Amino acid sequence: MRTIDDFTRPLEYLSPLDDPLGMIVREWAETWVIPHRRRFDEDWKEHRLIEPAFKRLMGELGLQRVLFPEDLGGWGLGRSNYAGTSSYRLFEEVARADSGMAVAFGVVFWPLVMICMEPHVNRQLCEEFAPIFCSTTEPRFAANAMTEPQGGADIENMEIVKGSTIQTTAVLDGDEWVINGHKLWPTNSGGVCDLFGVVCTTNPGSEDPNDFAFIFVPADTPGVTQGPPYEKAGMAADKNGDIWFENVRVPKHYRAHGPGLDLLYFKEVITFGNLGSIAFVGGSMMNVYERLYQFVSEETYRGKPLKEHDAVAGALADIARDIEIIRIVGYQYARMVDRPDLYGPRWSEEMVAKGRAYKYWACDRAVEDVGRAMNIMSLYGADRDWDVEKHWRDLKIVQLWMGGKQLCQAEVARWFFDCRTL
Amino acid sequence: MGNSYSFPFLCEWATEMDLSLAENLREWAENEVMARRLELKEDYEGLLEPAIRKLFLEIGLQRLFWPEEYGGDGHNLPSAAVTATAALEQVARGDVGIAFLLSCLLALQSAVAMEGEVKEEICSALQEIITSKDDPALVSLVLPLYRDEPQATARAAKGGWTVEAASARPLACGASASFFGVLCALEGSEDGVGLLVLPGGTKGLKRGEAIKRTGLAVDRHAEVTLEKVKVSEGMCAARGPEACRAFLAWLYMGISASNVGALFASYEILREWGDNRVIKGRGNIFKENPLTASVMAEVAQDTALSRMLTWNLARMLSEPGVYGPAGAEDNYVTALMVAHHVSQAAERAINRSMEMMASAGYAKEWNLERYWRDVKTMQLCLGPYELAKMDVSRFFYHASGL
Numbered sequence: 001m002r003t004i005d006d007f008t009r010p011l012e013y014l015s016p017l018d019d020p021l022g023m024i025v026r027e028w029a030e031t032w033v034i035p036h037r038r039r040f041d042e043d044w045k046e047h048r049l050i051e052p053a054f055k056r057l058m059g060e061l062g063l064q065r066v067l068f069p070e071d072l073g074g075w076g077l078g079r080s081n082y083a084g085t086s087s088y089r090l091f092e093e094v095a096r097a098d099s100g101m102a103v104a105f106g107v108v109f110w111p112l113v114m115i116c117m118e119p120h121v122n123r124q125l126c127e128e129f130a131p132i133f134c135s136t137t138e139p140r141f142a143a144n145a146m147t148e149p150q151g152g153a154d155i156e157n158m159e160i161v162k163g164s165t166i167q168t169t170a171v172l173d174g175d176e177w178v179i180n181g182h183k184l185w186p187t188n189s190g191g192v193c194d195l196f197g198v199v200c201t202t203n204p205g206s207e208d209p210n211d212f213a214f215i216f217v218p219a220d221t222p223g224v225t226q227g228p229p230y231e232k233a234g235m236a237a238d239k240n241g242d243i244w245f246e247n248v249r250v251p252k253h254y255r256a257h258g259p260g261l262d263l264l265y266f267k268e269v270i271t272f273g274n275l276g277s278i279a280f281v282g283g284s285m286m287n288v289y290e291r292l293y294q295f296v297s298e299e300t301y302r303g304k305p306l307k308e309h310d311a312v313a314g315a316l317a318d319i320a321r322d323i324e325i326i327r328i329v330g331y332q333y334a335r336m337v338d339r340p341d342l343y344g345p346r347w348s349e350e351m352v353a354k355g356r357a358y359k360y361w362a363c364d365r366a367v368e369d370v371g372r373a374m375n376i377m378s379l380y381g382a383d384r385d386w387d388v389e390k391h392w393r394d395l396k397i398v399q400l401w402m403g404g405k406q407l408c409q410a411e412v413a414r415w416f417f418d419c420r421t422l
Numbered sequence: 423m424g425n426s427y428s429f430p431f432l433c434e435w436a437t438e439m440d441l442s443l444a445e446n447l448r449e450w451a452e453n454e455v456m457a458r459r460l461e462l463k464e465d466y467e468g469l470l471e472p473a474i475r476k477l478f479l480e481i482g483l484q485r486l487f488w489p490e491e492y493g494g495d496g497h498n499l500p501s502a503a504v505t506a507t508a509a510l511e512q513v514a515r516g517d518v519g520i521a522f523l524l525s526c527l528l529a530l531q532s533a534v535a536m537e538g539e540v541k542e543e544i545c546s547a548l549q550e551i552i553t554s555k556d557d558p559a560l561v562s563l564v565l566p567l568y569r570d571e572p573q574a575t576a577r578a579a580k581g582g583w584t585v586e587a588a589s590a591r592p593l594a595c596g597a598s599a600s601f602f603g604v605l606c607a608l609e610g611s612e613d614g615v616g617l618l619v620l621p622g623g624t625k626g627l628k629r630g631e632a633i634k635r636t637g638l639a640v641d642r643h644a645e646v647t648l649e650k651v652k653v654s655e656g657m658c659a660a661r662g663p664e665a666c667r668a669f670l671a672w673l674y675m676g677i678s679a680s681n682v683g684a685l686f687a688s689y690e691i692l693r694e695w696g697d698n699r700v701i702k703g704r705g706n707i708f709k710e711n712p713l714t715a716s717v718m719a720e721v722a723q724d725t726a727l728s729r730m731l732t733w734n735l736a737r738m739l740s741e742p743g744v745y746g747p748a749g750a751e752d753n754y755v756t757a758l759m760v761a762h763h764v765s766q767a768a769e770r771a772i773n774r775s776m777e778m779m780a781s782a783g784y785a786k787e788w789n790l791e792r793y794w795r796d797v798k799t800m801q802l803c804l805g806p807y808e809l810a811k812m813d814v815s816r817f818f819y820h821a822s823g824l
């Protein structure tokens with residue numbers, strides 16, 4: 001019998017952590033998530049069921065520490081040459097069980113990419129923030145606060161809008177930044193966040209890259225208020241809400257790197273966002289495959305398993321083809337992330353554009369394929385108990401976030417066709 | 423029909439009464455559902471149940487197509503297909519689930535209450551349910567999950583049938599239905615299939631546990647088991663392939679119209695977004711951006727064409743003198759194609775509308791996502807598209823082996 005492990009991985013460039021970590025997370029998923037996930041939707045606000053699974057994965061198994069340097073209690077992934085491929089596998093395995101959990105887990109590292117990744121490790125900030133994540137067995141969450149009420153896509157649309165719409169301001173007052181603004185939707189907001197990375201401007205309306213600032217704000221800093229989580233179509237394990245920053249003061253050195261460099265390395269954050277998104281899609285699709293495999297093998301039509309009907313098999317083949325290709329593309333991008341010596345810096349326009357291309361392709365295929373899988377399952381396709389509909393609801397947002405598909409299209413066209421005004 | 427007038431339909435086919443009913447239902451949708459859903463979301467007791475009561479009982483849609491001699495309003499002619507389409511569009515704009523339940527009821531009524539073909543025993547048995555002032559008439563239809571394989575079998579017994587079905591999955595309302603319409607394989611009968619009507623309290627009919635689903639929150643979904651259920655011959659609403667196909671053609675029309683209503687609602691939500699949202703820096707109104715405008719065009723196109731197809735189907739069913747009986751194979755295949763096409767168009771268009779609205783499209787607060795879940799859930803009631811295509815090919819290419 002075929003399993004998800006029969007989908008191809010590029011064996012010659014797997015990280016040494018790929019299989020050991022993959023198996024640990026798979027076991028965690030089977031024990032802590034899969035038996036309970038059908039009740040997650042009702043748990044969106046409280047996280048009573050979801051929280052213990054996070055605690056196990058992030059706190060007790062220690063996976064929230066992986067990016068930090070070893071001497072600070074981390075696993076040193078940020079200094080390795082396999083951060084891309086190993087995180088791809090990690091996110092894929094978590095997403096197989098629940099892509100909302102994968103996002104919440106993945107975003108812990110998202111703002112930390114700014115300070116934990118070679119060649120731009122900010123040692124001082126690593127030292128300061130490592131204890132939050134590395135000296136506890138409780139789950140700790142970070143959030144990457146970009147989106148604002150007037151629009152998230154524009155904030156990510158750096159090449160054209162150049163940060164000019166950012167309304168969250170950072171003003172230097174002596175040795176402190178004073179931050180004012182309103183963010184919404186970040187993963188791990190909605191009350192759970194411990195550490196924010198906040199996209200700010202030091203000069204509202206400016207298109208100067210030097211005015212883009214990425215500043216860390218511990219969630220318990222006076223003046224930070226987190227609103228309750230929003231109710232969504234899916235992804236109950238990810239809490240998203242409003243955050244208000246009112247005269248929030250943080251030390252000057254909480255700015256990740258300073259003028260120009262903040263924006264440069266922020267593009268690497270986008271690269272990791274795209275990589276993570278492909279892994280979330282790929283992982284969910286693996287589980288869709290597993291559930292669909294069972295369904296079409298057990299259900300019969302005209303005395304044969306549904307999968308033996310030629311027309312149904314045609315649709316099943318399309319779905320398997322897409323999962324196979326998503327995985328190959330995802331791992332390839334992960335490899336590109338791991339080898340800047342060959343593929344260029346992770347923050348280059350090229351890497352961002354290619355990541356956007358793979359991400360929106362994977363999302364489009366997944367949204368269509370999971371919809372098709374549900375359709376093959378007739379009335380059962382909408383059942384919570386068959387899990388496929390959950391992946392359908394959850395995955396939709398992967399297509400919509402990070403500026404949505406049209407921003408992806410604009411960036412891809414801009415890079416491949418040298419467009420100047422998109 | 424308010425804003426939805428922008429999407430063309432052949433208004434010459436609609437009567438004054440159809441149009442004014444649609445206008446009233448538009449108000450029902452706005453007052454009973456849309457005005458209250460921000461606060462009540464998909465709450466059954468607070469929102470959906472009162473809305474369905476108002477629609478089915480007070481406005482009286484459950485009686486509209488019922489024969490006068492059985493206490494109904496007597497609009498039981500084939501032309502009711504157009505009335506139903508005009509009505510369902512507006513109902514679904516408010517709530518797709520309620521429109522779907524109404525579609526099921528109307529399809530069953532088309533089989534039992536059509537003037538000249540009234541099934542007397544069934545109409546007598548259902549009269550109290552349909553004319554009730556207290557409880558909405560909810561029908562649970564048990565149809566094949568996979569194309570031509572009924573979930574239930576009926577064996578000829580003295581003066582009737584003995585029906586069996588193990589953990590059958592109805593389209594809706596397994597837990598709450600006042601009566602059931604069960605499409606059965608008629609064992610030992612040349613007719614092959616038949617639609618049997620069972621009142622909710624029939625002996626041997628067992629309802630299962632509540633099932634959680636993606637959408638159609640108004641539906642109290644559950645499996646049903648039929649153990650040696652006795653049904654008299656007179657409770658057969660449709661006997662043989664043609665009669666069963668006619669019933670299905672009406673159901674498919676109802677599902678198509680309900681999808682159109684969902685498309686109207688999504689269009690309105692997207693239009694408001696397009697008018698007000700700014701992207702690509704200050705002063706650039708969303709709808710004026712060519713990239714998003716091209717997606718919005720496809721959404722409008724899916725909506726407009728779905729409406730045209732649905733009205734054409736309604737017209738065909740309303741004029742058997744011109745197009746032949748509803749259950750003729752060509753009409754059935756048309757209905758099947760329209761329903762699948764429209765429901766895929768609805769899935770696609772709402773998917774794309776969500777793309778346009780990003781997080782807002784995904785948040786319950788904006789209401790778009792509920793239409794997305796609802797139309798997908800309703801689509802699954804048509805069964806797998808891959809199998810439906812076999813009927814289409816069978817008809818158009820004479821592929822009789824399929």
Ligand SMILES: Cc1cc2nc3c(=O)[nH]c(=O)nc-3n(C[C@H](O)[C@H](O)[C@H](O)COP(=O)(O)OP(=O)(O)OC[C@H]3O[C@@H](n4cnc5c(N)ncnc54)[C@H](O)[C@@H]3O)c2cc1C
Nearest residue numbers: 146147151152153185186187401402403404406778780781
């Ligand atoms: C579960 C979830 C998790 C999230 N996580 C995070 C997070 O961790 N951090 C964070 O900051 N935000 C997060 N978000 C927010 C998300 O990233 C934004 O919603 C997204 O970036 C789009 O922004 P918006 O919703 O403001 O829509 P808008 O910016 O208004 O964009 C809406 C649509 O406009 C179109 N569009 C935008 N720009 C262009 C253009 N230049 N050309 C053509 N069309 C365009 C696209 O179709 C886009 O989808 C999350 C949201 C959800 C639901």
